[in-house]
Amino acid sequence: xxxxxxxxxxxxxxxxxxxxxxxxxxxxxxxxxxxxxxxxxxxxxxxxxxxxxxxxxxxxxxxxxxxxxxxxxxxxxxxxxxxxxxxxxxxxxxxxxxxxxxxxxxxxxxxxxxxxxxxxxxxxxxxxxxxxxxxxxxxxxxxxxxxxxxxxxxxxxxxxxxxxxxxxxxxxxxxxxxxxxxxxxxxxxxxxxxxxxxxxxxxxxxxxxxxxxxxxxxxxxxxxxxxxxxxxxxxxxxxxxxxxxxxxxxxxxxxxxxxxxxxxxxxxxxxxxxxxxxxxxxxxxxxxxxxxxxxxxxxxxxxxxxxxxxxxxxxxxxxxxxxxxxxxxxxxxxxxxxxxxxxxxxxxxxxxxxxxxxxxxxxxxxxxxxxxxxxxxxxxxxxxxxxxxxxxxxxxxxxxxxxxxxxxxxxxxxxxxxxxxxxxxxxxxxxxxxxxxxxxxxxxxxxxxxxxxxxxxxxxxxxxxxxxxxxxxxxxxxxxxxxxxxxxxxxxx
Numbered sequence: 001x002x003x004x005x006x007x008x009x010x011x012x013x014x015x016x017x018x019x020x021x022x023x024x025x026x027x028x029x030x031x032x033x034x035x036x037x038x039x040x041x042x043x044x045x046x047x048x049x050x051x052x053x054x055x056x057x058x059x060x061x062x063x064x065x066x067x068x069x070x071x072x073x074x075x076x077x078x079x080x081x082x083x084x085x086x087x088x089x090x091x092x093x094x095x096x097x098x099x100x101x102x103x104x105x106x107x108x109x110x111x112x113x114x115x116x117x118x119x120x121x122x123x124x125x126x127x128x129x130x131x132x133x134x135x136x137x138x139x140x141x142x143x144x145x146x147x148x149x150x151x152x153x154x155x156x157x158x159x160x161x162x163x164x165x166x167x168x169x170x171x172x173x174x175x176x177x178x179x180x181x182x183x184x185x186x187x188x189x190x191x192x193x194x195x196x197x198x199x200x201x202x203x204x205x206x207x208x209x210x211x212x213x214x215x216x217x218x219x220x221x222x223x224x225x226x227x228x229x230x231x232x233x234x235x236x237x238x239x240x241x242x243x244x245x246x247x248x249x250x251x252x253x254x255x256x257x258x259x260x261x262x263x264x265x266x267x268x269x270x271x272x273x274x275x276x277x278x279x280x281x282x283x284x285x286x287x288x289x290x291x292x293x294x295x296x297x298x299x300x301x302x303x304x305x306x307x308x309x310x311x312x313x314x315x316x317x318x319x320x321x322x323x324x325x326x327x328x329x330x331x332x333x334x335x336x337x338x339x340x341x342x343x344x345x346x347x348x349x350x351x352x353x354x355x356x357x358x359x360x361x362x363x364x365x366x367x368x369x370x371x372x373x374x375x376x377x378x379x380x381x382x383x384x385x386x387x388x389x390x391x392x393x394x395x396x397x398x399x400x401x402x403x404x405x406x407x408x409x410x411x412x413x414x415x416x417x418x419x420x421x422x423x424x425x426x427x428x429x430x431x432x433x434x435x436x437x438x439x440x441x442x443x444x445x446x447x448x449x450x451x452x453x454x455x456x457x458x459x460x461x462x463x464x465x466x467x468x469x470x471x472x473x474x475x476x477x478x479x480x481x482x483x484x485x486x487x488x489x490x491x492x493x
Contacts, residue, residue, distance in 0.1 A: 001028035001195060002063055002079075002165050009058035011044050018044040019055070020221040028165060031188065031198045033208040036218035037241055037423040038393030039381075042201055045218070046168060049199075050082055051075040079165040081155050083172065089147055091140035096121035098139045099154035103161070124156040125149075128187050145180020148172060149187055167191060168199045173207060174421045177286030178449070185211065203423050205234055206452070217241055242425045249428055250456035251435040253476065254278065257459065261443040262326070262412045264297055266305015270468035272297075274412060274443035279434060281458035281475065282447040283487055289467030290447035291331055294414045296467075297321070297445070298328040309411065322351045327410035329401045331417040331447075338389040338400055345371040345385030348404045374403040379429055395426030402433060413437055413444045419453065431457055451480040463487060 004026040011019040019041045026032050036042050047053040051069040060067045062078055069075055075082075089098050096114075099121045100106075106116035121135035130149050139147060155164045169188075173181040188198055188211065202208055208215060215232055217224045217240040224240040227233075238249075258276030265271040268289065274280055282290045295301040299314070299321040307314045307321075314324045321328075330336035338347040348371045371385045378399045382392060389397055398418070405413060415434070419427045434457060438444050447464075448454050454461050455478050462472045463486060473486060 002197070003027045004063075004067075004166065004197070005059075005061045006045075006049070007059050007061075009045065009048060009060075010056045011048060011053060012056055017221055019048070021058070022218065022221070022223050023226075024216055024223075025226075026166060026197045026199060028195045028197045029192055030213040031192060031200050031211045033212035033215040034199055034201045034218070035203075035208060035215055035237060035241060036224075037425045038395040039220075040218040040241070040423075041221040042218055043170075044221075046082070046170060046199075046201070049075065049080065049168065077162050079162050080168065081164045081166065082168045082170070083148060083151055084170045089139050089151070091138070093139055094135065095133060095137050095139055095142065095150050096135035099124065099135070099150055099157060102154065103157050120157050121153075124153040127156050128153050128190050130183075130187065132183075143177070143180060145176040145183060148176075149183060152187060152191070165195065166197045166199065168201070170201045171203070171421055172200075173202065173204065179286070181207075203421065203427075205237065205424070208232075208237070209234060219243055238424050241423070249424070249431065251432050253459055254435075254438055258441065262297075262307065262309055263311075264303075264305065264307045266303055267293060267296060268466055268468035270470065271305075272445075272462065272469045274445055276411075276441045276443055277438050278460070279438050279444045279446060279458045280472075281454035281461035282445060282464050282469075283451070283454055283461050283483060284464035285487060286449070288464045290464050291416055292467045293464060293469065294328065294416050294445065294447055297414055298326060300328075318351075322408060325408070325411035326414065327351075327405035327408060327412070328414045329398075329405050329416060329418055331420065333397050333401055338397055340390040341388060343386040344375075344380075344382055344389050344392065344400050347389055347400050348374060348385075348407060351404060352408055370407050371403070374407040375399075377406055378402045378433055395422040395429075398422050398426065398430070402430065406433075406437070410437075411442055413442055415444065415446045417448055418446060419448075419450070451483050455480065455483060 006022070006024045009019050009022045022041060022045055024045065034042055044053065048055050048069065051072045051074050060069055067078060096118045100117055106113040106120065118135045125133055125135070130153055133142065133146050133150055142150065172184060176184065191198060200211060209232060212232065214226065214228050215237065216226050217237060219241060254277045257278045260273050261276050262274040282293065284290050292301060296303045297307060299317045303316070309324050309326065314321055314326065345367065349367045352370065368385060375382070380399045380403055381396050389400060419430055434444055446454065446458060455475050458475045460472050461475050461483065463470045
């Protein structure tokens with residue numbers, strides 16, 4: 001089997017040491033997980049492996065011979081392939097055309113040979129057992145999971161180029177449904193069965209425990225541990241990632257719940273009530289309408305019924321909802337939440353500019369104080385309010401959204417996939433923050449596809465189907481299997 005060894009890899013950006021002597025061993029026929037908190041050095045190590053960054057020190061050995069990763073073309077020639085959760089595709093082109101973007105286009109008499117192109121795409125998909133994707137379909141019609149599978153299969157198209165053997169998958173399931181993730185896991189198994197190595201980068205502990213043959217944990221730019229399957233333990237990995245024992249990821253539940261704060265009816269024929277001091281989970285299959293339900297409550301989608309806060313009807317529209325004391329953290333922070341190219345301070349203050357201004361003029365000192373106070377409340381790590389959001393880690397980008405939500409001292413907090421794409425340390429901070437809000441008298445609704453998160457964080461869980469809130473379950477003592485069974489029972493009903 002082929003093998004790759006990185007030893008003593010170091011990389012500095014000015015005074016910041018991103019990597020300090022990291023080692024990593026990858027072997028064909030196995031899945032190797034790479035874990036660590038945001039800022040631990042995972043992304044820098046991948047960029048070095050891809051030839052996008054030159055290491056300041058260290059050695060790379062491929063199949064016993066030294067390898068100088070001087071550029072992306074060297075990594076490609078060595079058989080390395082990199083697939084990210086946010087992949088570049090051309091939505092208007094067919095699957096077959098997208099699969100050939102990095103390959104020679106089959107031609108006949110100087111024209112595109114569409115038959116051979118589709119046949120090559122179909123053969124590559126079939127090689128990985130992918131039968132549900134039609135090469136003639138438009139890429140825009142595919143879900144994110146099938147787009148990723150098509151991209152993986154594209155690497156198998158034979159055109160005389162180097163044969164891939166190492167696949168680096170960076171947070172591949174962050175935007176996938178359960179069914180899409182299962183299809184990806186099946187394809188990973190087939191790749192490994194062919195002798196490929198898979199470097200799997202994820203914050204999702206259950207996936208790592210399920211897939212990985214070995215795991216390397218980075219902390220503060222160094223290798224904290226390397227564990228084989230026999231030694232892999234969830235608590236040990238978390239301790240190695242964070243440098244501290246994590247006895248309880250989820251804070252204690254509320255001692256008691258207060259009066260109803262928010263009432264909403266006309267929600268696809270259902271209704272929802274949120275009480276002071278309560279954290280309510282929204283559970284359902286992919287496409288069940290959890291996201292749409294929260295958007296309806298915040299006023300981003302039209303509603304048929306009424307939303308009342310403390311008995312007073314909230315006018316339609318997000319501006320009125322924010323002004324009334326309802327805050328919202330969206331699911332996709334990059335497209336719906338933050339402004340990546342601007343200073344983080346503006347992303348925090350955006351919904352609050354109405355009361356931060358006087359006579360139409362923004363009070364900059366008041367804005368700065370608001371950003372500083374709310375940033376400190378969520379333990380935001382940044383150089384200052386002028387630092388671009390794009391420069392922050394995923395966990396700190398998420399904390400920008402929480403700082404924005406908390407800045408207005410909301411009475412109701414609506415959270416859509418609040419820990420998507422963040423590490424275990426940032427998750428613990430977010431869970432503690434949610435509980436503090438509830439203890440302070442706020443009502444919190446959490447839509448999440450993470451069943452363990454719903455059970456551990458929430459007081460009760462409402463089942464959602466077709467955007468309609470249905471029966472609810474007490475979270476305490478509930479198992480993931482029982483919750484999943486209830487979700488499927490609701491769908492069957």
